[in-house]
Amino acid sequence: MKLEFNQVVKKYDGFQLDCTMTVEEGCVTGLIGRNGAGKSTAFKAALGLIRLDGGNITVNGKDVAELPAKEKENIGVVLSESGFSGYLNIKDVVSIMKGMYKKFRKEEFLECCKRFGLPQDKQIKDFSTGMKAKLKVLVAMSYGAKLLILDEPTAGLDVVARDEILDMLRNYMETEGNSILISSHISSDLESLCDDVYMIDSGKIVLHEETNVLLDEFGVIKVTGEQYEALDKAYIMSKKKEAFGYALLTREKKFYQENYPEIAIEKAGIDQIITMLISGTREV
Amino acid sequence: MKGLLIKDFRILLHQKTTFLIIVLLGIFMGTNGGNISFSMGYMMFVSATLTITTISYDYFEKGMSFLFTFPISKKLYVVEKYLLSLLIGLVVAVVGFVLNFAAGFFGALAPWDEFAVTVVATLAVALLMIALYIPVYIKCGPEKSRVAILIVIGAIAAVGYLAYLVIKVEAVQKMLMPLAGVLENMTAGQFIAIGVAIWAVLMVISVVVSLRIMEKKEF
Numbered sequence: 001m002k003l004e005f006n007q008v009v010k011k012y013d014g015f016q017l018d019c020t021m022t023v024e025e026g027c028v029t030g031l032i033g034r035n036g037a038g039k040s041t042a043f044k045a046a047l048g049l050i051r052l053d054g055g056n057i058t059v060n061g062k063d064v065a066e067l068p069a070k071e072k073e074n075i076g077v078v079l080s081e082s083g084f085s086g087y088l089n090i091k092d093v094v095s096i097m098k099g100m101y102k103k104f105r106k107e108e109f110l111e112c113c114k115r116f117g118l119p120q121d122k123q124i125k126d127f128s129t130g131m132k133a134k135l136k137v138l139v140a141m142s143y144g145a146k147l148l149i150l151d152e153p154t155a156g157l158d159v160v161a162r163d164e165i166l167d168m169l170r171n172y173m174e175t176e177g178n179s180i181l182i183s184s185h186i187s188s189d190l191e192s193l194c195d196d197v198y199m200i201d202s203g204k205i206v207l208h209e210e211t212n213v214l215l216d217e218f219g220v221i222k223v224t225g226e227q228y229e230a231l232d233k234a235y236i237m238s239k240k241k242e243a244f245g246y247a248l249l250t251r252e253k254k255f256y257q258e259n260y261p262e263i264a265i266e267k268a269g270i271d272q273i274i275t276m277l278i279s280g281t282r283e284v
Numbered sequence: 285m286k287g288l289l290i291k292d293f294r295i296l297l298h299q300k301t302t303f304l305i306i307v308l309l310g311i312f313m314g315t316n317g318g319n320i321s322f323s324m325g326y327m328m329f330v331s332a333t334l335t336i337t338t339i340s341y342d343y344f345e346k347g348m349s350f351l352f353t354f355p356i357s358k359k360l361y362v363v364e365k366y367l368l369s370l371l372i373g374l375v376v377a378v379v380g381f382v383l384n385f386a387a388g389f390f391g392a393l394a395p396w397d398e399f400a401v402t403v404v405a406t407l408a409v410a411l412l413m414i415a416l417y418i419p420v421y422i423k424c425g426p427e428k429s430r431v432a433i434l435i436v437i438g439a440i441a442a443v444g445y446l447a448y449l450v451i452k453v454e455a456v457q458k459m460l461m462p463l464a465g466v467l468e469n470m471t472a473g474q475f476i477a478i479g480v481a482i483w484a485v486l487m488v489i490s491v492v493v494s495l496r497i498m499e500k501k502e503f
Contacts, residue, residue, distance in 0.1 A: 069356065092294040
């Protein structure tokens with residue numbers, strides 16, 4: 001399924017979401033940014049939970065605000081701050097899901113719960129943070145949704161559980177036409193999973209790039225004050241003052257490697273790119 | 285609808301001790317006072333508030349955001365709460381039926397016609413009470429609703445008192461004389477029909493207000 005944000009505007013006191021982005025069919029798209037950058041607002045907008053002040057959001061060309069119940073059955077959701085009532089247990093969840101979704105796969109869901117060590121009779125409020133996170137993801141994937149909208153799905157999970165969840169998401173993407181919009185504070189998750197990444201800051205998209213381009217072509221140049229003065233700054237995106245001089249973000253790592261072999265250039269990960277773009281001084 | 289009802293009944297099942305206490309107190313009141321009407325009224329009113337409990341659970345820990353990711357509409361959510369109230373009322377009526385039947389073995393059976401009138405009347409009034417609570421709880425959420433309900437009940441009482449003062453004015457009484465004449469000549473059936481019509485109008489107003497409030501809500 002294809003998810004499109006078309007010039008979406010949502011205004012709050014002191015904050016405005018202003019965003020255009022697309023999750024292509026068959027793709028995993030990451031949405032990254034600091035706390036309060038607008039990720040959760042964007043997710044709520046995508047789910048039709050808030051009214052927009054401008055623009056629209058479509059799923060396969062249909063406005064999410066007017067999406068019929070049958071179409072909503074094709075969307076699986078994990079929200080970071082909410083889920084099933086803590087007073088319910090997994091047996092309750094199974095009954096509810098059977099009542100809510102025609103395509104709920106009970107046996108598969110219970111099998112996954114068993115594999116992830118989630119007890120059926122224990123109230124969810126007594127689950128650990130990791131168990132709650134696993135349950136949310138398993139629920140979202142339990143009825144054959146064609147689009148997953150996942151807000152911080154791996155938050156609170158240990159490394160092993162996180163890998164298991166990521167493997168499940170990779171398996172999910174093997175089905176043709178499936179798509180995922182995901183946000184995470186764990187950049188390594190996004191680097192290994194996403195086809196492309198949008199970076200959001202103060203409600204605005206500040207960067208959109210394919211993940212392999214981010215990892216292959218972006219770099220952080222470490223230079224002294226003198227080296228900085230002599231540097232061609234045509235491809236410098238952001239500058240940050242450091243103890244030794246400057247850290248510079250570029251998306252033309254090779255240009256600087258070839259023309260300035262004496263300077264140190266590090267591979268930029270998503271964390272570094274966020275830090276440089278948000279706390280550095282924009283050059284372009 | 286089915287999924288929402290299952291969710292609410294599953295949540296209420298975890299409150300089964302509360303329901304059991306309501307029934308036991310109902311039995312206690314029925315056996316001590318010997319009045320099934322009072323007992324039914326008590327059980328009906330207290331059980332009716334269980335619908336409000338489910339709204340509180342829905343709001344808990346930003347649960348509404350998650351709830352509306354399900355394939356349900358805001359309209360369906362509102363209608364389900366009214367239906368749930370009716371279903372809870374019917375469950376209480378069945379419990380009352382069983383209790384009255386059992387009372388028969390101890391020689392304390394209430395006449396079935398009296399019992400039926402009691403059930404219908406208490407159910408109707410309990411639903412009216414819930415019809416007042418539902419829009420307030422949807423509008424304000426569980427935290428602020430306790431105060432909001434007091435304000436709403438206070439406002440209704442104030443309007444009632446104002447109406448009482450107005451009716452006491454001689455000129456108004458003269459104006460209402462023809463109406464009093466009409467009321468005096470009405471049969472019991474006509475009274476009931478008017479009562480049912482007023483009840484239905486109030487219920488419809490409550491549903492419409494709840495729907496409008498819900499449509500404006502963001503989660």
